Structure formats: C-alpha cells, structure tokens
Amino acid sequence: xxxxxxxxxxxxxxxxxxxxxxxxxxxxxxxxxxxxxxxxxxxxxxxxxxxxxxxxxxxxxxxxxxxxxxxxxxxxxxxxxxxxxxxxxxxxxxxxxxxxxxxxxxxxxxxxxxxxxxxxxxxxxxxxxxxxxxxxxxxxxxxxxxxxxxxxxxxxxxxxxxxxxxxxxxxxxxxxxxxxxxxxxxxxxxxxxxxxxxxxxxxxxxxxxxxxxxxxxxxxxxxxxxxxxxxxxxxxxxxxxxxxxxxxxxxxxxxxxxxxxxxxxxxxxxxxxxxxxxxxxxxxxxxxxxxxxxxxxxxxxxxxxxxxxxxxxxxxxxxxxxxxxxxxxxxxxxxxxxxxxx
Numbered sequence: 001x002x003x004x005x006x007x008x009x010x011x012x013x014x015x016x017x018x019x020x021x022x023x024x025x026x027x028x029x030x031x032x033x034x035x036x037x038x039x040x041x042x043x044x045x046x047x048x049x050x051x052x053x054x055x056x057x058x059x060x061x062x063x064x065x066x067x068x069x070x071x072x073x074x075x076x077x078x079x080x081x082x083x084x085x086x087x088x089x090x091x092x093x094x095x096x097x098x099x100x101x102x103x104x105x106x107x108x109x110x111x112x113x114x115x116x117x118x119x120x121x122x123x124x125x126x127x128x129x130x131x132x133x134x135x136x137x138x139x140x141x142x143x144x145x146x147x148x149x150x151x152x153x154x155x156x157x158x159x160x161x162x163x164x165x166x167x168x169x170x171x172x173x174x175x176x177x178x179x180x181x182x183x184x185x186x187x188x189x190x191x192x193x194x195x196x197x198x199x200x201x202x203x204x205x206x207x208x209x210x211x212x213x214x215x216x217x218x219x220x221x222x223x224x225x226x227x228x229x230x231x232x233x234x235x236x237x238x239x240x241x242x243x244x245x246x247x248x249x250x251x252x253x254x255x256x257x258x259x260x261x262x263x264x265x266x267x268x269x270x271x272x273x274x275x276x277x278x279x280x281x282x283x284x285x286x287x288x289x290x291x292x293x294x295x296x297x298x299x300x301x302x303x304x305x306x307x308x309x310x311x312x313x314x315x316x317x318x319x320x321x322x323x324x325x326x327x328x329x330x331x332x333x334x335x336x337x338x339x340x341x342x
C-alpha cells in the first residue's frame with residue numbers, strides 16, 4: 001500500500017503530467033467557450049421553418065426511392081422522362097436510397113444555423129475528448145517510466161523495495177488507475193458542460209434511451225482505446241529505457257508503415273490495404289465498425305458478382321489490439337527483469 005501511495009504521489013508531482021492537465025483544461029475551455037459564443041436558443045419561427053425543411057427533405061427522399069423502383073420495373077413513362085431537364089440515375093439496388101434503411105433521416109436540427117444541438121454534436125465532441133485522452137495516456141505513460149529509467153529513479157526505488165516485478169507492476173497499475181479516474185472525471189465534466197450549453201443556448205435534441213446507449217457504448221470503447229495506448233506508451237518506453245523511444249517508435253510506425261508502406265502497396269495493387277493498418281483497427285474499436293471499399297478486389301473478370309466492400313468490427317479490432325498490447329507488455333516485463341539498470 002505504501003508503494004502504491006508513493007507512486008501516486010510521484011505521478012501527480014511530475015511536471016509533464018501537470019502540463020498535460022493544464023492543456024486538457026485549456027482545450028476543454030476553448031471548445032466550450034467557442035461553442036457557447038456561436039450558438040443561440042432558436043425561436044419558434046426558426047424551429048417551425050427548420051421542421052418544414054426537414055419534412056420536405058424526407059418527402060423528397062421517399063419520392064426518389066419510389067422513382068428508383070419505378071425505373072427498375074420499367075414503369076417510368078416517356079412523358080416522365082421528357083419532363084426532366086436531366087435524366088436521373090439511380091443505383092442498381094434501390095435499397096441504397098431507401099429512407100427507411102438510412103442511418104438517419106433529415107431532422108430539424110440539420111436546418112438550424114448557429115444552434116448547438118447536443119444530440120447531434122455529442123458524439124463528435126466525444127471523439128475529440130477520446131483523442132486527447134489517448135494522447136495524454138500515451139505521453140504520460142511513456143514519460144512516467146521513461147524518465148525514471150533514464151534518471152535512475154527506478155534504481156533508488158528498488159533499493160527500498162527490491163522486487164522488480166512488483167515495482168514495475170505497481171507503476172503500471174498506478175498509471176492505469178490514474179488515467180482511468182481522470183478519463184471518467186473529464187468525460188463527466190466535458191459532456192456535462194456541453195449538455196448545459198445546449199439547455200441554455202441551444203437545443204438538447206432527442207435524448208432517448210437509444211441515444212444514451214449508443215453514446216455510452218462509444219465512450220466505453222473509447223476508454224478501452226485510451227487505456228491500451230497508455231499501456232503501449234509505458235511498455236515501449238520500458239523497452240527503450242527512455243521517453244523518446246516511445247515517441248520514436250510511434251513516429252517511425254506512422255511514417256514508415258501507415259504512409260510509406262501504404263503507398264508502396266497501392267503502387268503494387270495490393271488488395272484491401274487498410275486491413276494491414278493499425279489505424280483501421282483503432283477506428284473500428286472507437287466507432288464499432290468501419291467499412292472500406294477497394295475496387296482492386298473486383299479486378300478479376302467477374303466484377304458483376306464481386307463486392308469490394310469489407311468490414312472491420314470492434315470485436316476483431318479489440319482482439320488484435322489486446323494481443324499486440326499484451327505482447328509488448330510481456331516483453332517489457334521480461335526486459336525489465338533481466339536488464340542491468342545501472
């Protein structure tokens with residue numbers, strides 16, 4: 001227990017952690033202030049006009065779907081075609097323009113200018129929060145262990161508690177606990193602030209059980225991503241014995257693999273390049289699933305029966321990212337146990 005308390009104090013006392021907390025508060029403050037300054041509570045006339053526009057848009061979508069069905073059944077008459085200034089083109093599968101199958105139908109908030117609607121903006125705001133917390137976790141995780149290894153702080157700690165695995169495990173557990181607690185508090189404060197802004201100078205929108213359930217699932221998966229990146233930063237810095245090792249690895253991966261290897265594979269016409277990129281799996285974990293389209297998958301002479309669409313789900317992404325994180329963590333613990341720390 002004394003070791004945990006000591007590590008919590010060391011973590012909170014680090015200047016880099018304090019700097020990141022200040023940047024976190026500043027980023028949140030600027031975002032909230034900008035939103036408040038650029039939003040207003042809509043009048044009754046604005047709401048009525050927006051609702052009419054949304055209704056007309058939904059009707060037009062339904063008419064387009066019916067015209068697609070008629071065109072596919074050959075029911076469109078010559079007079080109908082002559083009345084059109086330009087011919088309309090529809091997909092072979094009319095379900096692609098079926099309003100009932102769309103992710104969301106047009107709503108009044110789509111036609112309200114300068115009005116912050118919490119139900120529409122909550123998820124993009126949550127993505128911003130998760131991105132910042134993921135960056136926070138990775139950098140703090142790398143600097144927390146990297147600075148101690150480089151400065152000899154770990155050696156001094158081992159003189160007091162000469163158990164390497166216990167010391168490293170306590171450091172990692174303290175880091176994860178602190179990051180998780182900060183993430184929960186920051187999420188509550190962040191989303192709560194924008195909910196209040198919507199009540200005072202905007203619109204809450206349709207906040208039903210489905211909305212909160214979807215937002216909660218996204219938040220939960222986002223917290224998993226934050227904690228995974230925190231562990232990765234800690235593990236890579238442990239292996240490299242320095243904070244800069246983690247920064248170098250992530251920069252090298254992005255430049256060499258995500259950019260360079262992607263370009264080479266596209267030149268070589270490699271099929272479904274995105275499935276080889278960790279960014280695809282991170283996006284799938286955060287969003288629940290991501291869809292990619294690759295026309296190269298249909299360059300086989302039977303394009304009529306080919307579908308270049310492929311999907312990455314959050315379950316498969318979680319398995320891959322967990323496996324990679326576990327491998328890095330295991331390697332870090334093995335290296336720390338065998339390494340000469342002097």
